[in-house]
Amino acid sequence: MKFIQFLGLATIASSVLASPVSVSKRAFGPNLVANGDFETGDADTTGYGAVTIPGWLVTSGGTPTVVSYGTSGFPSSSTTGPSNRGNNFFAGGDAGVDVSISQTLNVAAAATNIDSNKVQYSFSAWLGGYSTQSDQAKIVATFLDANGKNLTASTIGPVTATQRGLVTKFLSQSATGTLPSGTRSVKLDVYSSIISAGTYTDGYVDNISFTISDTSVKPITLSPPANTNVPKFDHVYFIFMENSNYNQIIGASAAPYLTSLSQKYTTLVNHYALQHPSDPNYIAVTAGSTLGKTGDDNVAVSARNIIDSLEDKGLKWRVYNDNMPSVCFKGTSGEYWQDDAPFYYYNDVGGNATRCQNIVPMVPYMANDHKSSSTAPNYAFLSADDCDDMEGCGIADGDSWLENRLAPLLNSTVWAEGNSLLIISFDEDAGQSSRSSGDSQRVATILVSPKVKAGCQAKTRYNHYNLLSTVNAALGLEPLTKNDLWAQTIQECWA
Structure with a gap:
């Protein structure tokens, strides 16, 4: 349920037509x-989970998203x-902080006319908000020279609740x-702000x-990004x-322990979770x-899920669960929960x-599987129980658990072959406490592998x-x- 917020007022700023030539009399591209x-x-089918937004970079905040009308x-x-609306619109998301996304337009092809003050622009959007809430959106177009220096800017919005x-x-x-004369690119910054x-x-x-x-x-033609930097791996582990x-x-x-791994391997210092709570x-x-x-x-x-992708390629997989009573056990047992x-x-997996025979207790299966490459999975998901995952028994306990449980893997003959990748991340942040900093959903993520640079920070x-x-690229899987x-x-940071 959304919270009703106090009304806020803002001033709508827009650029002043800087040329005597009427914009309406020129043909626009x-x-x-x-x-x-x-x-x-x-x-996102609920509006509460973040999605990938093609063409846009997320530049601040937690979990901006795209929502379907209705x-x-x-x-x-x-x-x-808009009368010509499609199916979707942009929203700030469920992190409870101000967010922004950006895109830069290259206009250098018109340099001669721009520098003669002959090129007009028309900049528009539909901006809105929810009910009486004072949250609002605005867009800033910043005109940049060839060196990326700001020349001036034009702003539309925000639209207030009033x-x-x-x-x-x-x-x-x-x-x-x-x-402006000298403009070579235009940076668009879209802001969605929470007011109270x-x-x-x-x-x-x-x-x-x-x-x-x-x-x-x-205009540029969008295409999915080329994923060429990631090395091919025989084994990928995720926790x-x-x-x-x-x-x-x-x-x-x-x-x-995690701090030592971050110093020895690679850390993603701007990595974000997608939604609260854990399971999504x-x-x-x-x-x-x-x-x-x-x-x-x-x-x-x-x-369809990654198990389908793995089996399509003939690859082996395992799920290693700590303190799981038996193979394919469903339900709860002590600190073990099936989720x-x-x-x-x-x-099509648990059912x-x-x-389901590949969902197994971590001990002794993980150590046994890694005595040889022929028995080691190409993909494995490692799960702590509800105590050792850091939520139940605290960070220090979970850190110690990681050091103990990862030892059989990192000391195995399979790992010594040098073609494995371990990804350690967090499902979500600690919640409301992080929102006050405006850094909602930023979590620690470490890449452990001989194929990453030591101490590298991917920004x-x-x-x-x-x-x-990245897992898809590492194992040659198709997108889901x-x-x-x-x-x-x-x-970044691949060796």
């Missing part, structure tokens, strides 16, 4: 904004807004002007357009710990979508008697879909959804 209508890629609690196709009449609505906002209390950032955006009166500049902020782990006295994140890294889950439940779903292993969520912003995309298709693999 096509819209230069890639995916300005947010129709490329997948929308999603419960959000604008519908009949909500006041302007919306205290109802859910989109309003058209626009600005026109002359491109609440956990959802309800600044909405749709149909962003930026056109200019020089048809020599063409989620739980509910901890980045700064609670890396460099923290409670996590000396487990599903996202194994199915490429949160599959409409918004809570922790044990309801199985029918969806520690995400594959019980899939009818398949043959496949690009990544999330769990980037991890899945548009989220991992469009998610860039981890690019």
Whole structure:
């Protein structure tokens, strides 16, 4: 349920037409904004999970997303807004912090006319919000020279709750002007801001357009990113710990083992989870979508997942669960819960008697499997129980558990062959405590392998879909959804 927020007021700024030439009298070219209508890629079916947004970079905040019109609690196709709307719109997401995404348009092909003050621009979008809540969106177009220096900027929005009449609505906002002499690119920053209390950032955006009166500049054609940097691996291991902020782990006295791994291997210093609570994140890294889950439940779903991809390629897999009583055990036993292993969520895995034989107790199976490459899985998911995952018994306990349980793997003959990758990450952050810093859902992620650079810090912003995309590239698997298709693999720090 969304929280009703206090009303806030803001000033709408727009550029002043800087040329005596009327914009309306010039022929404008096509819209230069890639995916300005947010129709490329997948929308989240609940509005509460982050998605990959093709063409846009997330530059701040927690979990910006794309929502389908008609999603419960959000604008519908009949909500006041663009008449030519598609199926989706942009929203700030469920992290409860201000967020922003950006895209840079290259206009250098029109340099001669721009420098003669002959090129006009027209900049528009539909901006909105929810009910009486004061959350709002705005877009800033910054004009940059060839060296990336700011020349000036044009802003549309924000649209306040008062302007919306205290109802859910989109309003058209626009600005026109002359491109400043020296402009070679235009950086668009889309902001969705949470104004007061609440956990959802309800600044909405749709149909962003930026056109200019020089048809020599063409829009870019979007295509999924080339995933060429990731080495091929024989074995990939994945483990989620739980509910901890980045700064609670890396460099923290409670996590000396993970801190030592970050110093010896590679750390993703801007890695983000996708949703609260835990289970949707487990599903996202194994199915490429949160599959409409918004809570922790044990309801199985029918969806293609990474096990299907692995078996399509003839690859072996295992799920190693700590303190699991027996192979394919379902239910609870002490600190073991079946949702520690995400594959019980899939009818074709946990509900398949043959496949379920690969969901096994960590001890003794992991050590036994790694006596030889012929018995080691190509992909393995490692799960702590509800005590040792850091949520139940604390960070220090989980750190010690990792050191003990990973030893048989990292000391194995299979690991010594040098063609394995271990990904250690966290399903989500610690929750509300991280929102006050504006850094919601930032979690620690470490890549452990002989094929990564020691002590390297990857500063690009990544999330769990980037991890899945990287696993796909490492093992030669096909994407599962548009989220991992469009998610860039981890690019930095490979040795």
